[in-house]
Amino acid sequence: HVQLVESGGGSVTAGGSLRLSCSPSGYGHITKCMGWFRQAPGKERVGVAGIGTDGTTKYANSVKGRFIISRDNVKNTLYLEMNSLKPEDTAMYYCAAAVCAVGRVIAAADEYHYWGRGTQVTVSP
Numbered sequence: 001h002v003q004l005v006e007s008g009g010g011s012v013t014a015g016g017s018l019r020l021s022c023s024p025s026g027y028g029h030i031t032k033c034m035g036w037f038r039q040a041p042g043k044e045r046v047g048v049a050g051i052g053t054d055g056t057t058k059y060a061n062s063v064k065g066r067f068i069i070s071r072d073n074v075k076n077t078l079y080l081e082m083n084s085l086k087p088e089d090t091a092m093y094y095c096a097a098a099v100c101a102v103g104r105v106i107a108a109a110d111e112y113h114y115w116g117r118g119t120q121v122t123v124s125p
Contacts, residue, residue: 009119022095
């Protein structure tokens, strides 16, 4: 069983930056399709960014040009670089992993098999 652990959340003012990290605890490798999701209070969990095993990436329109998803297979870590943060980016951020075919980037939450417990990001005006 793969358990993912997120870190790097915090509180920043609008325009600031944060970098989230996600690594598997115990045995596990991030050589799978990986993704970042977020959930604001009272709202559904939505996809933010995804990355395939070959490095292909996809982003939600709301974060394109501001967020960068990347992976370091040597460090076994997934990252989400978040720049030009806005108050509407405030949410709990979750990383997720799934076994997938090469070339795929998974967008749907229900296709991910493994999840972290989340890290809170708060952006003040």
